[in-house]
Amino acid sequence: MAEPRIVTVTGAAGNIGYALLFRIASGQVFGPDVPVKLNLLEITPALKAAEGTAMELDDCAFPLLKGIDIYDDANAAFAGTNAAFLVGARPRTAGMERADLLSANGGIFGPQGKAINDNAADDIRVLVVGNPANTNALIAAAAAPDVPASRFTAMMRLDHNRAISQLGHKVGASAADIENIVVWGNHSADQYPDVSYATVAGKPAKDLVDAEWLSSYFVPTVAKRGAAIIEARGASSAASAAGAAIDHMRDWVQGTPEGQWVTAGVASDGSYGVPEGLVYGFPCTSNGGEWEIVKGLEISEATRAGIDHNIAALEEERAAVRELGFVK
Numbered sequence: 001m002a003e004p005r006i007v008t009v010t011g012a013a014g015n016i017g018y019a020l021l022f023r024i025a026s027g028q029v030f031g032p033d034v035p036v037k038l039n040l041l042e043i044t045p046a047l048k049a050a051e052g053t054a055m056e057l058d059d060c061a062f063p064l065l066k067g068i069d070i071y072d073d074a075n076a077a078f079a080g081t082n083a084a085f086l087v088g089a090r091p092r093t094a095g096m097e098r099a100d101l102l103s104a105n106g107g108i109f110g111p112q113g114k115a116i117n118d119n120a121a122d123d124i125r126v127l128v129v130g131n132p133a134n135t136n137a138l139i140a141a142a143a144a145p146d147v148p149a150s151r152f153t154a155m156m157r158l159d160h161n162r163a164i165s166q167l168g169h170k171v172g173a174s175a176a177d178i179e180n181i182v183v184w185g186n187h188s189a190d191q192y193p194d195v196s197y198a199t200v201a202g203k204p205a206k207d208l209v210d211a212e213w214l215s216s217y218f219v220p221t222v223a224k225r226g227a228a229i230i231e232a233r234g235a236s237s238a239a240s241a242a243g244a245a246i247d248h249m250r251d252w253v254q255g256t257p258e259g260q261w262v263t264a265g266v267a268s269d270g271s272y273g274v275p276e277g278l279v280y281g282f283p284c285t286s287n288g289g290e291w292e293i294v295k296g297l298e299i300s301e302a303t304r305a306g307i308d309h310n311i312a313a314l315e316e317e318r319a320a321v322r323e324l325g326f327v328k
C-alpha cells in the first residue's frame with residue numbers, strides 16, 4: 001500500500017469540518033487505494049470538540065485512515081502536509097465593517113500560509129474554503145513565498161455545482177448530463193454563473209433557456225444561494241460545501257474527465273484580462289495534478305461584463321488587504 005497522504009483540515013470542529021473529515025477518511029479524495037492521515041487544526045477552546053469528532057472518526061474504523069492528530073499550533077498541524085483544507089475563518093458578526101473582517105482573516109490566513117511555507121510537503125495543495133475565500137487564498141499565498149502561488153486555490157466548486165443544479169431543474173436534466181458550466185470570479189454575490197459553453201446531453205444549453213431567465217433568475221439564484229441557505233437553515237451551507245471541497249481536491253489530484261472542465265478559484269495568469277495574481281473563478285481542467293485555465297473561449301458581451309464586475313470586486317479586496325499589509 002502507498003504511504004499515507006497527510007491531510008490537514010482547519011476549523012475541524014466546525015460544521016463543514018464535521019461533514020468533510022469522514023469523506024476524506026473514506027478515500028473520496030485520493031481514491032480507494034491511498035491511505036490518509038488526518039491533522040485537525042482548531043483554536044484552543046475548540047480542541048475538546050475536535051477530540052469528539054476524532055473519536056467518531058475512530059469509531060468508523062475506516063480501513064484507509066492511518067491516524068488522527070489534533071493541534072492548536074499551525075506549524076505542527078502542517079508538518080509534512082500534502083493537502084490542506086483551510087476551512088476555519090472569522091465569520092462576519094453584527095456591526096463588523098468589511099475592513100475588520102479582512103483584518104481578522106488576514107490574522108488567520110497569513111500565519112497559516114507561513115506555517116504551510118515552512119512545514120508542508122513539496123507537493124502541498126491548498127483549498128481555501130473559509131470566507132472571503134478568494135482573498136483569504138491570496139493572503140495565504142502571499143505569506144508562502146517558497147510555495148508556487150498555483151498551489152493556493154479558493155473554493156468556487158460549490159457555486160459551480162449550484163449552477164449545474166439550477167440549469168438541470170430548468171431543462172429537466174440530471175446533473176450528469178450537464179457539462180462545461182462556469183462561475184467566473186469571486187465566491188460572493190458578485191460572481192457570474194455562465195452557461196455560454198455548457199451542454200445538456202450534448203446540446204448547447206443556451207438553445208434551451210432564454211436570456212430573460214438567465215439574467216433575472218439563474219444568475220441571482222446561484223449567486224445568492226449561500227444567503228438563501230443561511231435563511232432556511234439558520235446556518236451556512238455545510239454538507240454541500242464539504243461535498244464541493246471533496247470534488248475540488250479530488251479533481252485536482254486525480255484529474256478532470258476528458259473534454260470537461262470545472263470551476264476552480266486559481267491565481268490568474270492574466271487570462272481573459274483578469275489581473276495576474278488575483279485568485280479568480282475560471283474554467284479549469286486538471287491533468288497530472290495541476291490546474292490549468294481553459295484558454296481561448298469566445299467571450300460574449302454579457303460574460304465580459306460579468307468578468308469585469310468580478311475583477312473590480314476582487315481588486316478592491318486586494319487593495320484593502322494590501323493596505324492592511326497582508327499582500328504586497
Ligand SMILES: NC(=O)c1ccc[n+]([C@@H]2O[C@H](COP(=O)([O-])OP(=O)(O)OC[C@H]3O[C@@H](n4cnc5c(N)ncnc54)[C@H](O)[C@@H]3O)[C@@H](O)[C@H]2O)c1
Nearest residue numbers: 011013014015016042043046088089129130131155158241
Ligand atoms: N467557499 C465556499 O463555498 C463556502 C461555503 C460555505 C461556507 N464557507 C465558509 O466556510 C467557513 C467555515 O464554515 P463552518 O460552517 O464550518 O463554520 P463553523 O463556525 O461551524 O466552524 C468554523 C470553525 O473554525 C474554527 N476556527 C476559527 N478560527 C480558526 C483558526 N484560526 N484556526 C483553526 N480553526 C479556526 C472555529 O473554532 C470553528 O470550529 C466560513 O467562513 C463560511 O463562511 C465557504
Ligand SMILES: O=C(O)C[C@H](O)C(=O)O
Nearest residue numbers: 131225226227229236237
Ligand atoms: O457562509 C456564507 O456566507 C455562505 C457560504 O459561502 C455559501 O456560499 O454557502
